[in-house]
Amino acid sequence: MKKTILTTSCLLLGAFVFGQTSTNASGGGTSNASGSISYSIGQVAFQSVSNTSGSVSQGVQYAFEISTLSLEENALQLSLMAYPNPTQELLNLRVGNYNKENLAYKLVDLEGKVISEASMHSEETTIDMKQLPVATYFVEVNNEGKKVQTFKIIKN
Numbered sequence: 663m664k665k666t667i668l669t670t671s672c673l674l675l676g677a678f679v680f681g682q683t684s685t686n687a688s689g690g691g692t693s694n695a696s697g698s699i700s701y702s703i704g705q706v707a708f709q710s711v712s713n714t715s716g717s718v719s720q721g722v723q724y725a726f727e728i729s730t731l732s733l734e735e736n737a738l739q740l741s742l743m744a745y746p747n748p749t750q751e752l753l754n755l756r757v758g759n760y761n762k763e764n765l766a767y768k769l770v771d772l773e774g775k776v777i778s779e780a781s782m783h784s785e786e787t788t789i790d791m792k793q794l795p796v797a798t799y800f801v802e803v804n805n806e807g808k809k810v811q812t813f814k815i816i817k818n
Contacts, residue, residue: 740810742803748816753789755801760785765810768802791817 741758755767765782769789777794780787782803789801794817801813 740805742811742813744801744813744815747813748818749791750818751790751792753791753801753815755782755787755789755803757782757785757787764806766804768804770800770802772798772800791815 768779
């Protein structure tokens with residue numbers, strides 16, 4: 663009788679310890695004009711691999727949020743764009759309708775520490791982010807000291 667109880671206990675304990683380590687019950691996605699969403703149900707384990715050129719997390723879905731944080735009212739007729747976002751190495755700032763305005767950018771971390779800043783002398787400026795750690799940053803574009811636009815940048 664003791665052997666039967668011990669064997670049954672071991673089998674049940676094994677089922678609880680190793681149950682659903684890599685099986686998804688369901689998943690899917692949808693999109694419309696407002697945005698898109700994808701999901702998975704039942705994922706309790708994943709594998710993550712990373713090196714100097716990037717990372718991959720198998721079995722995990724990450725959401726990337728790309729947004730303009732502020733746009734100040736001003737007389738300038740500029741269109742500003744930051745790409746690629748998220749980025750791994752280089753971030754490009756493109757200025758549309760550039761007329762040699764006195765533009766500058768400031769790269770700031772989440773703590774408010776200024777990482778780099780420089781003047782923008784052409785329609786496109788490149789910011790080197792290779793040496794920065796994976797994190798979220800803000801790029802503030804200013805015209806003669808007045809904030810024109812702020813971008814939220816994800817470095818992965």
